[in-house]
Amino acid sequence: TKKMILDLDTGIDDALALALAVEDPRVDLIGIISSYGNTLIETAGQNSLDLLHLLQADDVPVYLGENHSSTTQSFETMPISMAIHGDNGIGNIELEPATKPIETQSGVQFLIEAAHEYGYDLIYLPTGPLTNLAAAIRQDPTVAELIGQTTLMGGALTVPGNVTPFTEANINQDPEAADYVFTHQKNITMVGLDVTLRTLLTKEHTKAWRELGTLAGTQYADMMDYYIDAYDTLDIDHRGAALHDPLAVAVSIDPNYVTTIDLNLRVTYDRESGDYGRTIGDKQRLLDSTTTKVAVNVDNERFVRDFQDFMLDILKN
Ligand code: BDR
Ligand code: CA
Numbered sequence: 001t002k003k004m005i006l007d008l009d010t011g012i013d014d015a016l017a018l019a020l021a022v023e024d025p026r027v028d029l030i031g032i033i034s035s036y037g038n039t040l041i042e043t044a045g046q047n048s049l050d051l052l053h054l055l056q057a058d059d060v061p062v063y064l065g066e067n068h069s070s071t072t073q074s075f076e077t078m079p080i081s082m083a084i085h086g087d088n089g090i091g092n093i094e095l096e097p098a099t100k101p102i103e104t105q106s107g108v109q110f111l112i113e114a115a116h117e118y119g120y121d122l123i124y125l126p127t128g129p130l131t132n133l134a135a136a137i138r139q140d141p142t143v144a145e146l147i148g149q150t151t152l153m154g155g156a157l158t159v160p161g162n163v164t165p166f167t168e169a170n171i172n173q174d175p176e177a178a179d180y181v182f183t184h185q186k187n188i189t190m191v192g193l194d195v196t197l198r199t200l201l202t203k204e205h206t207k208a209w210r211e212l213g214t215l216a217g218t219q220y221a222d223m224m225d226y227y228i229d230a231y232d233t234l235d236i237d238h239r240g241a242a243l244h245d246p247l248a249v250a251v252s253i254d255p256n257y258v259t260t261i262d263l264n265l266r267v268t269y270d271r272e273s274g275d276y277g278r279t280i281g282d283k284q285r286l287l288d289s290t291t292t293k294v295a296v297n298v299d300n301e302r303f304v305r306d307f308q309d310f311m312l313d314i315l316k317n
Helices: 012-023 041-054 079-085 107-121 131-139 169-173 175-184 203-210 215-233 244-253 300-315
Strands: 002-008 027-034 062-064 122-126 149-153 188-191 258-263 265-267 279-281 292-298
Touching: 002 012, 002 107, 002 244, 012 027, 012 041, 012 215, 012 244, 012 300, 027 041, 027 107, 041 062, 041 215, 062 107, 079 215, 107 122, 107 131, 122 131, 122 244, 131 175, 149 244, 169 175, 175 265, 188 244, 203 215, 203 300, 215 300, 244 300
Parallel strands: 002 027, 002 122, 027 062, 122 149, 149 188, 188 292
Antiparallel strands: 258 292, 265 279
């Protein structure tokens, strides 16, 4: 089985990604790196620990990554993120605190060591900013070749962004890091808004989680309903809420959920350019062999059905 590292800004849809990675027998989740974005890094880390505890997966270690972007000195959560994910990142639901602390080793160091240890067998899966991977490659350039597969949630190629018409939230947190990753890292699959906005979950689905009568079922349903309500009241989508981060996990395990195109990408990071944070084909590398597969279409029916089956399975205990 492949080894997986999640890099999460935990976040409600990140919490769903975590559940899939814990449950799927085709991957072995060896650790979670915490990032900033939907919430502050410490909150994201604690959320991951508490969610693992809820899912009886306390053995998975949680590390802290970089706590702000590579070009800023600090990070503050955007009001829109709090509106979508709640003040605590997980819909203001109170989870039972995990008994285990966050690891003392840095997340970036953990990633570098895992790249050397597992190489081709390692799936690195960021569902937040790309700051930690960029930092890892800067410290140890061999990481770019070593990691077998990087499947990321982020970016928007064929649809508008969700922060500005050009940029998606995860890329927007650290466009410099994202550009560094797209121009250095091998074997990337980008699962962006092009596909994630087409995979929607509704309260019909969460009702079935609740009906399991378990604590995990109730708390995951409460979290997800908060997120579905936010999509509705903020006019993001009235049909349901996007399964951004869990789709990336599913694609990393079964690429057939999506169709992709091969590209070399760049990210615009010139603040004056007007398209700050845009994921766009790299004009200088049009003739080079490609490093990135960009998902542009998704079998959303199959994915949402499988996702629901997985969730019912993990939440039943
Ligand atoms: C991405 O931004 C975050 O708010 C979500 O968790 C997801 O990773 C969607 O743009
Ligand atoms: Ca996320």
